[in-house]
Amino acid sequence: MKKIVKIEPYYEPRMWGGGRRLIDEFHYVTDVKPLGEVYNVVALPGHADCFVPEMDRTLSELYVSCPEWFECETKELPIRVNILDPMADLSIQIHPDDTFARSYNGGRGKPEAWVILDAPKDGYIEFGHYAKTRKQFTEWSESGKWDALLRYLHTPVDGFIDIPAGTLHAIGKGVLTYNISRNADCTLRLYDYDRVDPATGRKRPIQVEEVLKNVNVPDRLIEFQMYPAAIEHGCLVTRYWDEPGLYTLIRIQTKDGGRFLHDGFAFYTCVKGEGTINGVPIRQGETVLVPCHMGWITLEGNMDLFLAGYRNENGDF
Numbered sequence: 001m002k003k004i005v006k007i008e009p010y011y012e013p014r015m016w017g018g019g020r021r022l023i024d025e026f027h028y029v030t031d032v033k034p035l036g037e038v039y040n041v042v043a044l045p046g047h048a049d050c051f052v053p054e055m056d057r058t059l060s061e062l063y064v065s066c067p068e069w070f071e072c073e074t075k076e077l078p079i080r081v082n083i084l085d086p087m088a089d090l091s092i093q094i095h096p097d098d099t100f101a102r103s104y105n106g107g108r109g110k111p112e113a114w115v116i117l118d119a120p121k122d123g124y125i126e127f128g129h130y131a132k133t134r135k136q137f138t139e140w141s142e143s144g145k146w147d148a149l150l151r152y153l154h155t156p157v158d159g160f161i162d163i164p165a166g167t168l169h170a171i172g173k174g175v176l177t178y179n180i181s182r183n184a185d186c187t188l189r190l191y192d193y194d195r196v197d198p199a200t201g202r203k204r205p206i207q208v209e210e211v212l213k214n215v216n217v218p219d220r221l222i223e224f225q226m227y228p229a230a231i232e233h234g235c236l237v238t239r240y241w242d243e244p245g246l247y248t249l250i251r252i253q254t255k256d257g258g259r260f261l262h263d264g265f266a267f268y269t270c271v272k273g274e275g276t277i278n279g280v281p282i283r284q285g286e287t288v289l290v291p292c293h294m295g296w297i298t299l300e301g302n303m304d305l306f307l308a309g310y311r312n313e314n315g316d317f
Helices: 060-066 097-103 134-142 209-214
Strands: 004-006 037-041 079-084 093-095 112-118 122-131 149-156 160-163 169-171 177-181 190-191 227-234 235-243 248-253 257-260 266-277 280-283 287-290 297-309
Touching: 037 266, 079 266, 079 280, 093 209, 112 248, 112 266, 160 235, 169 177, 177 235, 177 248, 177 297, 190 209, 227 266, 235 257, 248 257, 248 266, 280 287
Parallel strands: none
Antiparallel strands: 004 287, 037 079, 079 177, 093 169, 093 190, 112 160, 112 177, 122 149, 122 169, 227 235, 235 248, 248 297, 257 297, 266 280, 266 287, 266 297
């Protein structure tokens, strides 16, 4: 029988982590250190896979064993959610498209999007580049002319940015983000500041040749967008993205409570406050899965929720 269930986060250490915010504010409890990233939704069997305690199985197993909860066309769960709080800049990287990812590691491409939850006044991300041709990109990167090549953007709190395949990007230190992406894992690094990973005592691998083949040239010069919000049935709702075959992203904020209708399956992640969803408690840092076709849900409490969902390529939930 369909029911709302909590999803346990999955943790992996990140050399650029190390802050306390994810522990102190988001209530995450783990021995994994340094903690700079939490997978709220991930289902990559044998690699990174959230656990669903009420069902006594991993999320990837739930997806296979209860298809009626998802009614989804894809063999594996199609979306992934994570929250990042880096204490140092991430590597300059891209995610390739499906065609290259299949040949490279048997996976899929990983287009994604970020919403800035918090950032210092001087917060930034690396996003895109200034090279006009692939030859120029190659020359500048090989000679280390990073100031000429790399493009940086100020990070407005609540700003949304889309990251298509092939886009050069990196989150800057202190920038707290909610991320939604395809449930995949194919990252190609161009530059990692010559850092040594304390876990291995070696520099992390970079994939310069692969980046040069797959980076978008010229760059599309994408900017942050500030999406409007509207009151819907007692909720303040921001609709960021709804692309069949990719993902759906909606933000739902409540002061006391409200109602919301979303026909497809959805993962609700609370990034601030606490309350209930159809009587199921949820607080900052937690994620619940609401299976498809559950009808109107009742929200109670003061909460800031992100809804991550998926629409099949034909447009149906």
